[in-house]
Amino acid sequence: MHEASYYIQLLLSGITVGSLYALIAIGYTMVYGILRLINFAHGDIFMMAGFFMVYLCTGMSPLVALPLVLIMTVILGVLIERAAYKPLRTAPRMSVMISAIGVSYLLQNLATYVTGGLARAYPEIPGLKNTIQLGSVSVNWITIITPVLTILLVVVLVLLINHTKIGMAMRAVSRDFETAQLMGIKINNVISVTFIIGSFLAAVASVLYFTNYGQVSPMIGAMPGLKAFVAAVFGGIGSIPGAVIGAYIIGVCESFIKANETFSVFSNAFTFALLICVLLFRPNGLFGEKMTEKV
Amino acid sequence: MSKNVLKVENVTMQFGGVVAVDNLSMEVNQGEIVALIGPNGAGKTTAFNVITGVYAPTNGLVSFGGKPIVRNHPQGKMKKLYKGEVATMYTAAYIPDGRPSIEDEEATKIWNDAEHARDPFVGSDKVLEPTPDKITKLGMARTFQNIRLWKSQTVFTNVLIAKHMRRSSNLLTATLHLNFKEEQKQREEVMELLRIVGLEDVKDELATSLPYGKQRRLEIARALATNPSLLLLDEPAAGMNPQETQELTAFIGEIRDKFNMTILLIEHHMDLVMDISDRIYVLDFGKLIAQGVPAEIQNNERVIDAYLGVADDAED
Amino acid sequence: MKNKKFLIVSLILAAVCIVGVLYVNANMRYSMLASVLQKGAIYALVAVALNLLNGFTGLFSLGQAGFMMLGAYTYAILTIPVAERIAVYQYFDGGIIQFCLPMAVGLVLAGIVPMLFAWLIGKPVLKLKSDYLAIATLGFAEIMRAIIQWKNLGPLTNSSNLLKRFANYENILFPMVVSAVCIAIIVLMINSTYGRAFKAIRDDEIAAEAMGINLAKHKMIAFMTSAFFAGIGGALLAMFQSSVQAAAFTSAMTYEILLIVVIGGIGSVTGSVMGAFLFVACSEWWLRFLDDPLPYLGVQIPFMRGGFRMLVFSVVIMVVVLFFRKGIMGDKELPDLWKKRPKKALKKASKKEVA
Numbered sequence: 001m002h003e004a005s006y007y008i009q010l011l012l013s014g015i016t017v018g019s020l021y022a023l024i025a026i027g028y029t030m031v032y033g034i035l036r037l038i039n040f041a042h043g044d045i046f047m048m049a050g051f052f053m054v055y056l057c058t059g060m061s062p063l064v065a066l067p068l069v070l071i072m073t074v075i076l077g078v079l080i081e082r083a084a085y086k087p088l089r090t091a092p093r094m095s096v097m098i099s100a101i102g103v104s105y106l107l108q109n110l111a112t113y114v115t116g117g118l119a120r121a122y123p124e125i126p127g128l129k130n131t132i133q134l135g136s137v138s139v140n141w142i143t144i145i146t147p148v149l150t151i152l153l154v155v156v157l158v159l160l161i162n163h164t165k166i167g168m169a170m171r172a173v174s175r176d177f178e179t180a181q182l183m184g185i186k187i188n189n190v191i192s193v194t195f196i197i198g199s200f201l202a203a204v205a206s207v208l209y210f211t212n213y214g215q216v217s218p219m220i221g222a223m224p225g226l227k228a229f230v231a232a233v234f235g236g237i238g239s240i241p242g243a244v245i246g247a248y249i250i251g252v253c254e255s256f257i258k259a260n261e262t263f264s265v266f267s268n269a270f271t272f273a274l275l276i277c278v279l280l281f282r283p284n285g286l287f288g289e290k291m292t293e294k295v
Numbered sequence: 296m297s298k299n300v301l302k303v304e305n306v307t308m309q310f311g312g313v314v315a316v317d318n319l320s321m322e323v324n325q326g327e328i329v330a331l332i333g334p335n336g337a338g339k340t341t342a343f344n345v346i347t348g349v350y351a352p353t354n355g356l357v358s359f360g361g362k363p364i365v366r367n368h369p370q371g372k373m374k375k376l377y378k379g380e381v382a383t384m385y386t387a388a389y390i391p392d393g394r395p396s397i398e399d400e401e402a403t404k405i406w407n408d409a410e411h412a413r414d415p416f417v418g419s420d421k422v423l424e425p426t427p428d429k430i431t432k433l434g435m436a437r438t439f440q441n442i443r444l445w446k447s448q449t450v451f452t453n454v455l456i457a458k459h460m461r462r463s464s465n466l467l468t469a470t471l472h473l474n475f476k477e478e479q480k481q482r483e484e485v486m487e488l489l490r491i492v493g494l495e496d497v498k499d500e501l502a503t504s505l506p507y508g509k510q511r512r513l514e515i516a517r518a519l520a521t522n523p524s525l526l527l528l529d530e531p532a533a534g535m536n537p538q539e540t541q542e543l544t545a546f547i548g549e550i551r552d553k554f555n556m557t558i559l560l561i562e563h564h565m566d567l568v569m570d571i572s573d574r575i576y577v578l579d580f581g582k583l584i585a586q587g588v589p590a591e592i593q594n595n596e597r598v599i600d601a602y603l604g605v606a607d608d609a610e611d
Numbered sequence: 612m613k614n615k616k617f618l619i620v621s622l623i624l625a626a627v628c629i630v631g632v633l634y635v636n637a638n639m640r641y642s643m644l645a646s647v648l649q650k651g652a653i654y655a656l657v658a659v660a661l662n663l664l665n666g667f668t669g670l671f672s673l674g675q676a677g678f679m680m681l682g683a684y685t686y687a688i689l690t691i692p693v694a695e696r697i698a699v700y701q702y703f704d705g706g707i708i709q710f711c712l713p714m715a716v717g718l719v720l721a722g723i724v725p726m727l728f729a730w731l732i733g734k735p736v737l738k739l740k741s742d743y744l745a746i747a748t749l750g751f752a753e754i755m756r757a758i759i760q761w762k763n764l765g766p767l768t769n770s771s772n773l774l775k776r777f778a779n780y781e782n783i784l785f786p787m788v789v790s791a792v793c794i795a796i797i798v799l800m801i802n803s804t805y806g807r808a809f810k811a812i813r814d815d816e817i818a819a820e821a822m823g824i825n826l827a828k829h830k831m832i833a834f835m836t837s838a839f840f841a842g843i844g845g846a847l848l849a850m851f852q853s854s855v856q857a858a859a860f861t862s863a864m865t866y867e868i869l870l871i872v873v874i875g876g877i878g879s880v881t882g883s884v885m886g887a888f889l890f891v892a893c894s895e896w897w898l899r900f901l902d903d904p905l906p907y908l909g910v911q912i913p914f915m916r917g918g919f920r921m922l923v924f925s926v927v928i929m930v931v932v933l934f935f936r937k938g939i940m941g942d943k944e945l946p947d948l949w950k951k952r953p954k955k956a957l958k959k960a961s962k963k964e965v966a
Contacts, residue, residue, distance in 0.1 A: 036742075037742075038742050038745070038746060083933075084929065084932075084933065087933055088933070088936075091936065093741055093742065094665070094669075094671055094741065094877075095932070095936060097671065097741075097742060097745065098869065098870075098873055098932055099929075099932045099933065101866050101869065101870075102870065102925070102928050102929045102932045103929070104866075105863075105866055105870070105925045105928065106922075106925040106926065106928075106929055109918065109921040109922045109924070109925045110922055110925075112918045112921065112922075113916075113917075113918035113919055113921070113922045114918075116916075116917060116918065117917065117918060222862070226746075226749070226750075226753075229746065230746075230750070233743070233746070262762070262763065265757050265760055265761050265762070266757050266758075266761070268753060268757060269753055269754040269756075269757035269758070271750075272749075272750025272751070272753050272754050273750075273754055275746065275747065275750050276735070276736070276747050276750055276751065276754075279735075279736075279739055279743055279747055280735045283739070283743070347821065349817075349821075426820065426825070426826070426827075427817075427820045427821050428820050428821075428822075428823045428824055428825045428826070429825075431821060431822060431823035432823050436821075436822070436823075437821055439817075439818065439821075443815045443817060443818035443821075444815075444818070445810065445811050445814035445815055445818065445819075446814050446815070447810065447813075447814050447878075447942065448807075448810060448811070448814065452807060455807065456807045456808060456810075456811045456819075456822065456824075457822045457823070458804075459804050459805075459807060459808045459811075459822075459823070459824060460822065460823030460824065461823075462804055464804065466800075466805060466832060469800075469803040469804050469805050470796065470799050470800040470803050470805070471799065472799065472802075472803065474803075474804070478804065481804075517822065518822075521822060521823050
């Protein structure tokens, strides 16, 4: 039997991972809500943000690089949308999804090429790795900052969506793409904003994740990406609070499974098993709305 | 009286709190052309979708050829939300009125037999929710309001695919092409059908490259290929000009005569409806407001109100 | 007339191919060409099996690598000679299976086991709409991969260690012949009444159901057939590599197969076959020089080094996806290119009618 502090430690690390999944999941859920597209490249945008930081820090201090990373990731996200998804707006959904898979493949190969396929050490941001002692549990700052920052960003985002004009436009577009267009909403702007927000949050997640993890490698985006997507589906795709709650549940469960020696190999598979169960028993997720097809 | 083909009894379809079809009862008899009309949003297509199995109704019974095919009662959350009538009629808790006293055995037996003839599952919770393909197999085929042809297929294959259901081959014999005789026969039947509907000369065209009117015809041909005894047409004249509508009217009449077909159709074009229907049902806000032969419907005040709006609307 | 000409052309083509393959078999068994032909044939089979789902039935499945893995493992586990087991299962005391099946039986079972899994998973999953189906099948493949690598199943699957020394072919024609026979069966199926029903489901599910096609049943048939042939493809791949390891069957493998289907044309069997050979030839052979940092014709090209080939490759794929959406063949088959359709005249006629 382990002590209570062991479980608290696991819980805390689960919450940290969950927060990161939440930040990535928001990007998935918003894009899906608006374009009905699983943006398979989103996990790789997260990975690219990690490499931006690595390469920028060879020439400047991490604190200066940080805002640049956020900006570059946002530009990358919008560029991908413009280049790979926009031309296919009238194409069947399968084509767009294949395009997303193609972008993911391209980004992974690009990163492999540039880095030579090796993992790179992630620069340390001063102060974030310092540990503090809370009772019998020792935690580093990142474990505390991550959930706080995540909740803060989610609250800001929800306010943005519910109380601003662009937020209203986004809600309208996710309800009905065509009608929104007819009502004079500039679809392309809304989509761009969605990608800006999604990429921004992915960049924030990447800073927190890789600081904790220590290194970046070209294929590292795929798994967190898929898990975040599962979180989005679990919470009900299109729903931001749903994605956040789903992400926390997955993060905590995963943390406990990883700690168990016999079952640790299933830490990834668990997420997908959860996904299949959700799709079977509550296909619209915990908070999703039911949609029926018109005949 | 001629044989009853389709019988819809107390069908209510409720989406959440919205009642789309409210306690609809109607009948279609052998060889008849029956029209279901009503203003936009009256619930006609929903009624169609219930009959063909696309939606399971919230409550009610649909019988086809004397056998119940769709049966349901409000369940789960719907129990509380249900706004329609006769909520318990299709459950075990059904308490019929008009039942003769138990002492009168003769009358009770007659009454019981009649109830069972109406609904063989009377007094039980039996739910029947077949998928549309099962209903089509029983001999009911439909067309769609917004044409749904298989767009990558030619006119010929569109009709041929509808024959798939009537195959006797299985996966193995079909893959090894041991069913060539059946295949040959089906192809001949399809050609015959295309000849009858006048699409023979365009049989190798892509279905979607046909002009609109011909696409409608093709949809009807495709439905006929399933060998139905009842044909359901969902707004067959939608988007047609008067001349095309006239041709279609003649065409529907022809089909009835040639195939000895029973037809239920939804329509907006009053000319067409009044021309070919034997009987008409009128829906408004999901409720049946009138029924009868065309002449009766034409002069029915409620129908006129429903279509033209009541006086205070007309003023502005 | 036209038919005769077509027949002659295709016979000549087939003869050239057969003679070529026989020549390779006789004289250059260990050449790059021979290995491309084998791997290309295997990928062609797997791609056609995926195309049956994605292209012909409209079911967007991403579980192909999972089914291949199940096939490869079934075959490998069942055909390792008993005497070799102690060496292969060195950490698990020779494993729990102490018999060895003949190659042909193993190969058939390599199809049947994934097919049974497809049946199990298909029951619930095939009800899902397009992208949910994609992610659920992808998840299924990942789950299977984790289960195979599980330590407690080691005596059966050898956990995450290599499986090797199982029965293998000697003649390089073997994978090509098996794959050709399998593809022929798929083509026959596509051209049967069932294939037409699949296409109807792809084009319009609601209309297909209304015309009496049982959606659940037909989707299941397509899904199970696809899994069966993917499993056989997996077994052939295991033989080609003479070893199996679960770690290789990642979702990246599924993506590769999907991209072959896209390059060849979604809904075209000949397209998938051509795409497979092209893909394998490019990635294993023709574009190898891109990864080579050595001077080329006396010039050192600065950006050519490890990984450049895959980068070029993914750019090409993006170009195909974005600008040549139909791929090589669209939804046409090779024979269609010879057929001349009298379409123009008819089109004019129908236009007049509209006017």
